[in-house]
Amino acid sequence: MKKILIVLFTSLLFNHLAFSQELSSKERAEYIARENFSKSKYLKKEKYGITKELNRVIVSTPVIRQNVKDYTGVYKAHGFEHTITFSINDAQNVQAALTENSGTNNSASQLKNITIKDALFKAIQVNADGTTTPLEGVFINKNDNGQTEFGLGIKLLKSIIKDNAPQIDKMFFKKID
Numbered sequence: 001m002k003k004i005l006i007v008l009f010t011s012l013l014f015n016h017l018a019f020s021q022e023l024s025s026k027e028r029a030e031y032i033a034r035e036n037f038s039k040s041k042y043l044k045k046e047k048y049g050i051t052k053e054l055n056r057v058i059v060s061t062p063v064i065r066q067n068v069k070d071y072t073g074v075y076k077a078h079g080f081e082h083t084i085t086f087s088i089n090d091a092q093n094v095q096a097a098l099t100e101n102s103g104t105n106n107s108a109s110q111l112k113n114i115t116i117k118d119a120l121f122k123a124i125q126v127n128a129d130g131t132t133t134p135l136e137g138v139f140i141n142k143n144d145n146g147q148t149e150f151g152l153g154i155k156l157l158k159s160i161i162k163d164n165a166p167q168i169d170k171m172f173f174k175k176i177d
Helices: 002-020 025-037
Strands: 040-046 050-062 073-077 082-088 094-102 105-117 119-124 132-142 147-160 167-173
Touching: 025 050, 025 119, 025 132, 025 147, 025 167, 082 167
Parallel strands: none
Antiparallel strands: 040 050, 050 132, 073 082, 073 167, 082 094, 094 105, 105 119, 119 132, 132 147, 147 167
16 A cells, blocks of 8 residues: 555656646747757868868747737748748637648648747648648747848658658748738
8 A cells, every 4th residue: 555655646746747847838939949940050171271161050039929910921931832821810810821832732731729829839730631730830030140030930740851852850931921
């Protein structure tokens, strides 16, 4: 009986600790922006007495806006023909659609259960075949060596392979409208 109580007590304690360590939406947005959409690269090569240096720094920071309407518009992924369109209906609910145009395969899917809080974006993508995919991302300002772009960075649960390139597990959708 003592062993059962000890096991029960320790499991409750671990559950409580795990629950208390969950990140707030602001902290989660900062984490995604920092870990998935920021990077730095320094490369120095010397050959025949000539030195070439490359220094590239990409810093992404969450853009927290008080009014969700400020996030509405059309966002397009660079290098892909993927587009996300956000709008607000009369009941002040966010509506969004994802369009994927890849050569001969064009598909559109609706996003449901959309939440935007402290720049953190969460939604469920409903595919044409009825399957669903959870999406998580963050609205960010992406500063690439002095050029700043506003957009939506999304972490993908299922990697995309395009033209035998490395697997893509995140996408940045730049706001175009």
